[in-house]
Amino acid sequence: MSKDLVNLNVNPCKMCMPMGTATALYGIAKCMTILHGSQGCATYIRRHMATHYNEPVDIASTSLTEHGTIFGGEKNLLKGLANLVKLYGPKVIGVATTCLAETIGEDVERIIATFHEENPDLDVTIIPVASAGYGGTQYEGFFHALHAIVSHVDMDVTPHDGINVITGILSPADTRALKVLLDSTGLRYTLLPDLSDNLDGAHNPDYNRLPAGGTTLEAISKMAGARCTLELTTFAKESLSPAEYLEKTFGVPCERLSLPVGLRDTDALMLALKNLGGMVSDTVRAERGRYLDAMIDSHKYNAEGRAAIFGEPDFVYSMTRMCTENGIMPVLVATGAKCPELADKVASDLEKVAGQFFVEEFKVLDNTDFDTIEHYCGKLGVNLMIGSSDGRRVADKLELPLVRCAFPIHDHVGGQRVRTILYDGGMTLLDSVTNQLLARKETAFRGKMFDANFKGEDKSMDKPVKTDILIERATEIAAKTASHPCFNGCGTGYARMHLPIAPSCNVQCNYCVRKFDCPNESRPGVTTEVLNPEQARDKYLYVRSKMPNLSVVGIAGPGDSLAEWEKTSAALKLIREVDKDVTFCLSTNGLMLPLYADELVNLGVSHVTVTLNAVDPVIGARIYKHISFMGVKYTGETAAAILLANQLSGIKRLCDLGIICKINIVMLKGINDKHIPKVVETVKEMGCYITNIMQMIPVKGSAFENMELTSNREITEMRNACGESMLQMYHCRQCRADAIGTLDNDQSYEFRGCGTGGIKIIDEPAEKGKPLLLAVASKGGILVDQHFGQANDFYIYEYASGAIRFRERRSVSKYCDGNGCDGMGGGKRDEDKSGRIEDILTTVGDCSAVVSMRIGEAPKEKLRTRGIASFTTYDRIEDAVKTAVQQYLAG
CATH class of the missing domain: 3.30.420.130 (Dinitrogenase iron-molybdenum cofactor biosynthesis domain)
Structure with a gap:
């Protein structure tokens, strides 16, 4: 093929040039911005800036349409400038071009000259800024604007002892901190731009449409006579550098420094200010000491950090240096701007830390997008992201913490107050990064250890289910459902057999007392005997020989079937070896369901019953006394919340795998009786098949022993109401854990003793008489x-x-x-x-x-x-x- 191909950009990790231009112009006193292009460009920028800075943002537009695109937009721009002057009365107007204006070749400087000729009495400085969206990113647009400002303002070349300080993109809070530092040195200075007030102003009941803060035209004009310029940027090209322009045009010496983020680059700024005659105050020395102390406090946690840093080139570079000097390994450094020199600049820092922590692979990307960032985050084992809120979707998808410290921040408040520079800002930033690592460890440690030491490499829960497997499984399960007395809607003549092999339970319900040697009660959780897996197989074979209509084997405790997974899985495997066609079903409280859902499918379980009494932890806390999960005992709402989260995630996984799920709901008067429709609605949305609303069986010795019972009429009314939206079970018998036979004829008495020491059928009473x-x-x-x-x-x-x-x-x-x-x-x-x-x-x-x-x-x-x-x-x-x-x- 002869055509040139370009890479597809998916979810860009950058914003357009006019965004940066508008931001820079907001740092100029009494300045308004007008975009020469379509109206949508101005709307996009206003929305981004207003939601990040939480301040009203006014940006005008020439609103080019099809007519202006074909015949030129001169009239639109002239009219727009006149309206701006009339409505706002600005001292400075920045005219930022857009993709449309640059593409049709608008001569903005000539149009501005025409405006001045037509309005000779107006005292307004108009600055053109070439900022086509396809010409670069927000980063280039910011420096395009600064370069345009110093090259179009009338300069006063009278020498003076002040200095110029030109910054890259900073938050208003960082700008204020920088001004406080410069004031403390005793040096006279001009800061360009000054975003400290216009994008983070104090509350004022009277709205001022024209930004009053920022760098004044008078101060800018005197930059040509300064004795030195400090430019705080690493990657701004010479053609865009206002410091380079001042040096070449007016002979003002310039020194380029990186943004003062972290210890080394803040020290470099302080040294430069000191060399220029500035004082280092005791306050600054104390802040440096506190930052050193913070570095010592956090270093023992930071070694686990594997960061992905993304954003504008200066930000990414500074964050990388801050992380590496604090023992955090940035395994992915990425910018959406074209900046091939980034890799060389960060190479030595990355290689040093990688060698210390035996990190074999890391990646530095420029001109990239979030699709590529997401790929490498997974590949390189990232456990922390640092950048803007634009990375939140990747972070959410990969379950990674995200430190939001760059523009834009749309999903949190306080973006305008984020601190990153100087000693105190670096300390705040370092605390945030370290605390995210600690929070991730606290929340993910148990699961990580469980996966590593218990499940090993089996991560089947995370794997999607293939469609062809689901279709095949659905056909098989549909046939099994037709012969399952609990799921086919009518009981029929099919028999089921419950095997009592799991006596332990990890949830203590307030209505339950489990009994394992109890021949005289007929309710869930009781049994005459507890079998081991081999006895369960032997008893099944015997019962099957005597009961030809036996179609289902179920495990219903008498505790929780998943609380003793080894016994449950062993019994199912043994029975499957001797009967390839029998239907397996299982009931559980759902606490361990997320861990074993896939394994249940592999064992051939087709039907699962989960007891889910509430989908509100507050209500659940009244039903459950305590749970035991991952070796820890929980009570109250914490216990109920953990149980509910596991129940819902496990049920969802089972439904995704094509398993037929029945939900048992015990109706408890005054506790969940009004809440049951919400439970039914929730499980219906998850794909469950049927719900079974049951009467509580009062059990002597339980917390609810004396609770008032719901009547059969109330149960029926609730079933009928919920039955309008979901299939209900009306034929439940609330069977024992060792029930055998059809739902209407429990014959378990005839088979007691089978499998526990030889085959024994009770035909006659054991004693005479x-x-x-x-x-x-x-x-x-x-x-x-x-x-x-x-x-x-x-x-x-x-x-x-x-x-x-x-x-x-x-x-x-x-x-x-x-x-x-x-x-x-x-x-x-x-x-x-x-x-x-x-x-x-x-x-x-x-x-x-x-x-x-x-x-x-x-x-x-x-x-x-x-x-x-x-x-x-x-x-x-x-x-x-x-x-x-x-x-x-x-x-």
């Missing part, structure tokens, strides 16, 4: 909350040898339908129900007693004639059964 059986009327197997005549299920409990065990659930057809029924089995139409009551009596015929919330006299009498006692209560089933047994045995 008939055990005592009790039938409990309950809606969900948690509370005695059903009238005898309205029961659909009776939960059968066995008492033998002083122990109470849950045996099975028996379903019946209720005989009281509410029509002419008193709700307890009585009423006008007993004759119509005789067949149904006989079926119920047959179902509970082997029981010694029936326990219900209420029972009518008619059915009570029928039970009595068959030798079956009846007891009424409203209580937890386990407590009610114990009481009924005691009363029955007492006669």
